[in-house]
Amino acid sequence: MSPWVIKGIRTGIKTSAYPRNAETAAGVTPGLPVSSQMDTGAARALVDICPTQVFTIINGRVNVDVDRCIHCYRCVRGVEQPARWDSTYEWGVESNQKKNLLPAFRKSINICVVDAGDCGSCLNEVRQLSSPYYNIHRLGFFITPTPRHADVLLVVGPGTDHMSLALQKIYNAIPTPKRVVAAGVCALSGGVFAESFTCSEGVTDILPVDVEVPGNPPPPLAILHGLLVAAGRKPPVDLQPGSSQANATGE
Ligand code: SF4
Incomplete structure (x- = not known):
């Protein structure tokens, strides 16, 4: 029997339930920044600290371009008012x-x-x-x-x-x-x-x-x-500002 099978039986760690069921194990995703409404000073701080120009301010709203986020976490740890962050993992x-x-x-x-x-x-x-x-x-x-x-x-x-x-x-x-x-x-x-x-x-x-x-x-x-x-087995998500996925995460 393979060593990983024996280890799995011993530790109780088994294959992820995803995609049949939602994955609930801790640490399976680092999450993504999401668009949100912020006051001007806090929004400006996010724009200034992000090294890859993820944030733009439109009509007082901080919009996020996830295609540019390099997960440096400066917008979470380096500012007084952190960016809103979600914990999803369906990003296709x-x-x-x-x-x-x-x-x-x-x-x-x-x-x-x-x-x-x-x-x-x-x-x-x-x-x-x-x-x-x-x-x-x-x-x-x-x-x-x-x-x-x-x-x-x-x-x-x-x-x-x-x-x-x-x-x-x-x-x-x-x-x-x-x-x-x-x-x-x-x-x-x-x-x-x-x-x-x-x-x-x-x-x-x-x-x-x-x-x-x-x-x-x-x-x-x-x-x-x-x-x-x-493969056509799951619907795509919409990670653009104001999308239902963004709304589902607390917008
Ligand atoms: S994690 Fe880094 S790259 Fe991503 S939005 Fe925040 S500051 Fe920008």
Whole structure:
């Protein structure tokens, strides 16, 4: 018997109930900043302290662009009045490039993971998906190194110039129907690397992305939600200011 099976029996730790049931274990998500109404001084402090220009003030309301949040927590620990923060983990958003995704896959899917200049953190979260706790195989999700066997291309990293051609070749090698999931703020906006000598503004500049998953890095459940959205098994969420998801978290 595998050591992790024996350990699971001994410790009582078992595979996550998600997506059938909500995940309630502590620490499965770092959460996300959400838009809120604030007084002008506090709002200004958030705008000034955020290193990646996540906050904008519109009509006295602090709006949040989650595609840029690098989870540095300066807006929580470094200011008198912290930003409002939620504790959700379903972060799969339909890309602006593709709206109203129809279900493309009926049964199992194979996922080709590509590191497009990732620092290692998003890739590490992706790796957790195959661990006993998240165990994506139970959902019929399998990782494949071969684009020709893949249904979904999961990209992490900002899409460096050196990876641009490779990404396009991999995308072209995947048979249709296919979906592209971009995970992590570097893939969505370039993150801290944006518009530098190494890359432009993320993978969305290179490929037709279907599903976006913010976070730096996104936790495994957020990536899993993005994959479920790509497979048509879960609806996407709307993380934009004023959305129902934002409202559900205390707006
Ligand atoms: S955690 Fe950091 S990057 Fe994210 S909104 Fe707060 S200050 Fe900006």
